[in-house]
Amino acid sequence: MGICLSMMVVLLAGDAPAVEPGASLPGRIGALRLGGLDGKVLRVQLEPGASRLVHPLSLDETANAPVSRARLLVTGLRDESGAQVSPLSVVGADGQALQEHSVEPGGSVPLKLEADIPAPGTYEATLTLLQEGAAPSSARLVFSRPRPALNVGVDVAPVRGNTPLFGGPGEATLQFTLHEKEGRPVILSPPVLARLVLQEDGSEDAALQVLADASVLDAKGQPIEVPFVLDRRMTLPLRLRLSGLPGPGRYEGTLRVSAADAPAVDLPFVLYLREHALVAFLIIALGVVLSFLVRKYVAHERPRMVLQHRVLGLARALEELKASPAPSSRDQELLACVMQEVDAVLADVSGRAVLGGIGGRLDLLERKVACTRNWLRLRRAIDEMRPADLRAEPQARLGTVERSLREPRTTSEDLSIAETTLAGLPSELDARMRQHLSERLALFRAELHALASAPSSELALQLELQVGPRLDKVGELLDQDLRSAFEELDAARLAQASVLAERLAESLRTPAPSWIGHDAWVSLRDKVTLLLKPLREVPPPSVEAAVAAYESGLTRYLMTLGRALTDQARTRLQRVGEEPPEQRKGWQQVLDTAERVQRCASERKLPESMQALDEARSAFEEVSSLREAPRSSPASAALDAARGAHAAEGAHAGPMVSFSSPETQDDGIAQPAEEVLPSLFEEVRLFVPRLEGTPPAEGRAQLERQLATLDLLVLVLVLGMAALSGMKVLWMEAPAWGGLNDRLLAFMWGFGVHQVSHSGLANLLGRSMKQEPPAPP
Secondary structure, X not given: OOOOOOOOEEOOOOOOOOOOOOOOEEOOOOEEEEEOOOOOEEEEEOOOOOOEEEEEEEEEEOOOOOEEEEEEEEOOEEOOOOOEEEOEEEEEOOOOEOOOEEEOOOOEEEEEEEEEOOOOEEEEEEEEEEOOOOOOEEEEEEEEEOOOOOOEEEEEOOEEEEOOOOOOOEEEEEEEEEXXXXXXXXXXXXXXXXXXXXXXXXXXXXXXXXXOEEEEEOOOOOEOXXXXXXXXXXXXXXXXXXXXXXXXXXXXXXXXXXXXXXXEEEEEEXXXXXXXXXXXXXXXXXXXXHHHHHHHHHHHHHHHHHHHHHHHHHHHHHHHHHOOOOOOHHHHHHHHHHHHHHHHXXXXXXXXXOOOOHHHHHHHHHHHHHHHHHHHHHHHHHHOOOOHHHHHHHHHHHHHHXXXXXXXXXXXXXXXXXXXXXXXHHHHHHHHHHHHHXXXXXXXXXXXXXXXXXXXXXXXHHHHHHHHHXXXXXXXXXXXXXXXXXXXXXXXXXXXXXXXXXXXXXXXXXXXXXXXXXXXXXXXHHHHHHHOHHHHOOOOOXXXXXXXXXXXXXXXXXXXXXXXXXXXHHHHHHHHOOOXXXXXXXXXXXXXXXXXHHHHHHOOOXXXXXXXHHHHHHHHHHHOOOOOOOOOOHHHHHHHHHHHHOOOOOOOOOOOOOOOOOOOOOOOOOOXXXXXXXXXXXXOOOOOOOOOOOOHXXXXXXXXXXXXXXXXXXXXXXXXXXXXXXXXXXXXOOOOOOHHHHHHHHHHHHHHHOOOOHHHHHHHHHHHHOOOOOOOO
């Protein structure tokens, strides 16, 4: 052929024993050796692009004896499938084919192997040496023509796998198919896993090299560990089983398919490994159950706890009202009635009662407690009002309100009337007290005017100097500050009581009247002086103490003089005998008037008593035929002053209480802070069963069973919907589902689906049922 080929011999151990170099082959005369064949297997690889095989051989005699009639037999070239594709010939140095060979002793005959290699591939042939008188010997010849590319196609199916349910390394199987695509068989080595990395966070840079166990299995599941033949147009399905994967995620790997006479083929693949479906289902179910429990708490337990909080706040307010200073029995009874209602509502709220109507009852009860607080404050203020006749109408109105508050079935209209009544009472009481103060001021001024025109001008002057300016101040404050006006009036009363008491004490230091004995007069002076002692204390006593001391001394004075007049009149009536009827009538008048003095004094009607004493003294003087002009003694002046001071019976004897609206009144009673605890959810009633004619107990039990059944059905329905839609959207659409983020998303899915509205759930179902393209392999 004239083509110079470069040959490369590769010696490999075969199954048969190797032939030692220079080994002799026995002949009739000598021994032969094939030079250029150094072993039982001769491997020759052609240069790229070459198609002609020329390989030199020699037939050498090694026994120094002639050899005749030696023959070399060569089979044809067979491809990888065993089919013969081209002949192989042994020729001499001149290129002529020889049937037999003769070798001189120690000589050598040059030979050549020649063949045409029709196509790239690996071919085999057998060379056999036949020598007379010796056993035949043979050698295997392997010739390779390099392939420019491996004529094998590889198809890889998308790879998805699941981790074990209870943890541990993951496993996955890569399904791939080998098919010969050029019509030439090929001997392939077992495919191997060349590279496998775990992608983290979807970033190319964040990749973790994975060491996994890989094994190639045939269609029957048997491992492939030796080279195999892929025949012409043959398709061979295989599996690459991967084990020891660290966890769920997206793996990128390279599958390498190689042959001895062609470059290897690297095929990239993507492996998606996700956690078991039951893990996703359980996490979604956990979210649904927790969501259901939260909704139950928000829709039922929290409203119940809010109502309990409100009821306990009312109970605490009532306890504080009970602990307020000096509550009367009437106050205690009213508070006990309201507390019974609070306890009843608390029992209903704490039990399994339906909360629908309790909110309205609690609203009414809060209004009732507020009315009770205002009622107590106003009742105490009205009880302190003086004189007592001012309290009649306000107390009657408070009684009407009290009856409404005691009634356990009070309606909203009744409470509205009570609230309106209590809200209007402070202003009415202020108006009443202002009017009363105006009348008292007018009487006080009239009294001072009367005293100024009395014979005792010295007393009138003292009262005008000490009391007059304070009354002027009362007039100025009447329309500005009612409390200050009453304080000024009390100061005027204190000053008046001090002046009158001093005047009364001075009158007792004068000689005794004609109708009372000296010893009795002295005893009266000592007792009255003792009773008036508080007025001389420093600091001065309160207004009430001063007025009480003065009135006690004046009462003792009136009682003593009235009793003395009564005794004188009775004595004179016994002495009258046959005197004219006019005298007897006069003494009887003195007796009647003196008894009236004592009676009015004992009833603390001091003005009437002093007026009766005046009449009795005049009648005594007249009937005693005392014709001299009446004298004005200090005792008479004291009586005149006392009579003027008590002309306006019913004066206020206590400090004035300023009334204001219940919201702004600060009377020491705790005002509970208004609490706003809005409801975040409204319960939706699906349907109401018809229970007409059903006994209450039976209907209640039936409702409880029905509610429990509906709650369970709703929970199962929502759990199924959330699990199915979540598995479709989250697990089935995510080939690498797993890890903390995916688990948290599944939990939030289950937790949130239970809270969505009907429209949101419909959109969710639409998304779940929509056909989406599968994830890329």
